[in-house]
Amino acid sequence: MSLSDLMMVLPIAFILGWALVLLLVDLWLPRERRGLLALFAALGLAVALGLDLAQSGRSGRAFGDMVVLDNFAVFLNALYLVSGLIALALGYDYLKRMEIERGEFYALLLFSVAGMMLLTQANHLILVFLAVEFLSIPLYVLAGFARPRLESEEAALKYFLLGAFSSAFVLYGIALIFGATSSASFGGIIEAVRNGSAEIGFLTAGAVMLLVGFGFKVAAVPFHEWAPDVYQGSPTPVTSFMAVATKAAGFAVLMRVFLNLFPGFAASLTPVFWGVAALTMIVGNLLALAQSNIKRLLAYSSIANAGYLLMAFVPYGNAQVAGQAVSSMLFYLLAYGLTTFGAWAVVVALEQAEGRGLALEDYAGLGPKYPWLGVTMLIFMLSLTGVPLTLGFWGKFFLFRTAVAAGYVDLAIIGLLTSVISAYYYLRVVVIMYMRPGEPKVRRDGWLNLVTIGTAAAVVLLSVVPVQVLNLAAQAVLHLP
C-alpha cells in the first residue's frame, strides 16, 4: 500500500477513522452531553465531504485494481455523505425525545456511509461483497435501534434475515462468475469475456444472481417484501437514510457492475430488467394506494421509484444511451433524495412516541395550522408525483427520455400510467393536509426546519436550472475499461 493508494480512498479512510474516534469519545462524554457527539459526527462527515469534492476530476485505480476512483464515485460519495448529514439532523432531536439516544448510533451511521462509498468504488467482486456487508450490518443494528419497541426489533430481524439471504445471492453469483471466468476482478472478467475463455451460461446465471442481490438492496419487485415492514419499524431518521442512501448505493453498484462486466450480455439480461422494472413500477404504485400509514406509504413510494430508475437502466447495453441512462439515473437519485428526505423530515416532525402520529389521518389540518410545514410537504408530494416546477418533474422527464430514446416506449407508457396512479396517493396526503379539519401535533426543532425548508427550496429552485444539475450528473461518468 502506497500513499497514492490511500489518496484514492481518503474520504473512506477518514470516515472509518473518525467513526472509531467517535466510539472512544462516546465513552468519555457524560450522558447529558450526547448532543455533542452528533455535532462531532457531522463535523466528520463534512470534512469527508470536502475531501471527496476535492477528488472531483481525478480518476485512477488503487490497491492492485481493487478500488477505482472516478467522477461517478465522487458524485455518489457526496450523495451518501450529505445523506448522512441530513440523517444526523433528523435524528438530533428525534433520538432524544424517543429516548433512544445512544452513542453507537453515530459510529454505526458513519460505518454504513463508509461501506456505501467502498461499494461505489469497488472494482473487484470480492470487495463488492465485503462492501455490501459493510454497509448492511450497521444498518441491521440501526433498524433495531428503537429497541424496546417490538416493531423496531421485528424490522431489524427481518432486515437481517432477508439481507443475509440477498447477500447469499450476491455471493453465489460471484462464485458462478468466478467459475465461469476464473477471475473475480473486473479487469480479469472483462478480459475473459473478450478472449472468449468465459463460460457464457454460468456468467449469465451469475449476473442474474447479482441482479437479485442488488434488487433486494434497492427494493425492486419481487425482492421488495422487506421494505415496508423495515421502513415502518426502524427509527424514522434511519428509515430516511435507508430510503435514500442505501437505494443510491444499490443503484451505484448495479450500474458499475453491469455496465462494466455485462454490456455484451444485454440481449439476454434486458428482458429480465424489463420485467423487474415494469413489475416494480406497477406493484409499488398499486400497493401504495392501500396504505394508511405514512411510513408505509413512503416505503411503497420508494419501491415505485426504484422501478422508474430501473426503467432507465433497461437499455444499459445500448452504448448510445448508456451514458444518458447513467446521468439521468444520477439526476433522479439526487431529485428523489432531496424530495424524500424532505418528506421524511415532515414525518419526523409529526411522529410521536410509541409510533403515534404516523397515520395519514394525523396529517389532517396540517396545511392551515402549520403553513410552512404544510407547504413544504405539498412541494415534496408534487415533486414525487412529477408535477412541473419541481425537481421530480425533471427527474422523470430525463428518465422517460432515456427510455423513449432507447425505443422502450411500452415501458415508458407503463411508467407514465403508473405515475398517474401515484398521483392519487400523493394527492391523498395533500387532500388530508389541506382539505380535512384536524389538530395535528407537531414537534418544532431547528434542525428539522432547516432540512424541510432547505430541501423544499432546493426542489423548487433547482427545477428552474435543471440543466446545471444534470451537467453535474452527466460529468459523473463511469470509469469504463
Add this chain to the structure above:
Amino acid sequence: MTLGISWLVWLIALPLVGFFILLFIPARAKNALRWVALLTSLTTFGAALGMLAQFQVGNPALQQVVRQPWVRVGDFTIEFYLGVDGLSLLLVLLTAFLTPIAILSTWSAVEEGVKGFMLFFLLLESGMLGVFLALDLVLFYVFWEFTLVPMIFLIGVWGGERRIYAAVKFFLFTMFGSVLMLLGILYLGLQTRTFAWDALLQQREVFAAAQLWLFLAFGLAFAIKVPMFPLHTWLPDAHVEAPTAGSVILAGILLKMGAYGFLRFNLPLFPQATLQLAPWVAALAVVGILYGAAVAFAQQDVKKLVAYSSVSHLGFVVLGTFALTAQGLSGAVLQMVNHGLSTGALFLIVGMLYERRHTRQMSAFGGIWKVMPVLGALSLIITLSSLGLPGLNGFVGEFTILLGAFRSAVLVTPWFAGLATFGVILAAIYLLTMFEKVFLGPVRHEENARLPDLNRREILTLAPIILLVFWIGLYPQPFLDLINPSAERLVALVQSVALAAH
C-alpha cells in the same frame, strides 16, 4: 414603459409579482389581500392591452417572440419560447379580462382563507397565460400541468360539499391525459432534436409516420380538458363543487386550453392524422353538443345546468375546429371567447343567487325578476347571449362555426352542421326554461320576497362582460380581423397536405 422586457414576459411575471407581495401581507388583513390581488390582475390586464397595442393586425405569423435557451442537454434544447398570434391573442386577453372579474366576485363570497385563495388564484393566472403564450412544447407542458395545482386547491379547499371528490377527479382525469401527451412530446423531441413549435412544423416529415399515434396522444389530453364526450364526466362535478370564481375561470379559460391545444398543436403538426380523424372528432363533437344539451335540460340545479351547457357549447368549438375551414376556425376561436364571457357571467349570476339563498335548486326560486329587477335584466341579456340570439355575441360565433362546418370539404356531408343546429335550438329550450323557472312567474317562496338586488360591486363585475357581449354581437369585425389571418394560415397549412395527398 416595458423596461425593455416583452409584454408577454410581463403577462406571466406580473401575477407572480403579486403572489410574492401577497406572501408578506398578514392573513387577517383580508381587504388588503383582496385589493392587492385585484390590482395585480388589473395590471396584468393592462399588460395584455399593451400586447394588443403592439399586435400587428393582418400579420398571420407569430409576433412579439421571446426566445431564450432554457435547458440545453446534449442533443436537444428546451427553450423559453413565447409568442402570440391570432389564435392565442384573444384567449390571452380573455384570461387577463376574466381574472380581475373573478377576483371581484369573491369579495364577499370568500371569507375563509382569503390569503391562500388569492395566492392560488394569481398562480393560476400566471399558469394559464403561460399555456396560451408558450411555443416550446416542454414549456407548454410545464404551464399546462402547473395550472392543475392551484385549481385542485381552489376546488378542494373553497368548494362545496363533495369538493374533495371533485378536486381529485379533476386532477386524475387531467393528469391521465397529459402524461400521454408528455410521451408524445418526448418522442417529437427525440425525433427532431427540438421542442420549438415552428421548428417542429418545418420538420413535419420526420415524424409523419407516427402522426396518428401522436395525434391521439396529444388529442386525448386536449379532449379531456375541453371536455369532449365521453370524457366529460369530471366537468359537472368540478363545476358544481368549485367556488364561483373557480367555476368562472374553469369554464371561461381552463376548458379553452384544450380547444386551443387542438388548434395550436394537433392541426398544424399532424395534418394527415387531422384530415383522417376529423370526421370522427366532429362526430364526437356533435354527440357532445346534443348530449350536453339534453342532459342540461334535465337538471334541477342551475349550476349543473350551466356546466352541461358548457359541454354542449364547447362541442361547437371542436366542430368548428375540425371543419378545417377558415370560417370554422375563426368561429371556433371567437366562440371560445364568447363562451368564456357568457358562461363566465352565468356562473357569476348563479354565484350571486347562491350567496343570497344558499341553494341552487331552480325550484327554490321563481319570480326573482320582481324582487331583483337589475339581476333579472342582466341575466336575461346573458342568457340570450348564451343561447345565440342574433345581435349578441353567441350568435356570431355559432353561426360562423355552422357555416364553416356546412361548407367543410373534410367533413364531407353537411349533416354534422345540420345536427349541430339542433343544439342551438335545444340551448334555447333549456336556457329559457331555466330563466323562466328562476326569474319569471310569481314569487313562490317567502324567503325570496326580500332578497336585496345587486350592489354596486356586483353590477361592476357583470357590466364589462355585458359590454363585450353587445360589442361582439353588433360589430364583431375587429375581433374577426384579429383571428382571421392566423386561421387562414392554419387552414392553408393543413390543406396543403390534403392537396399533396391527392
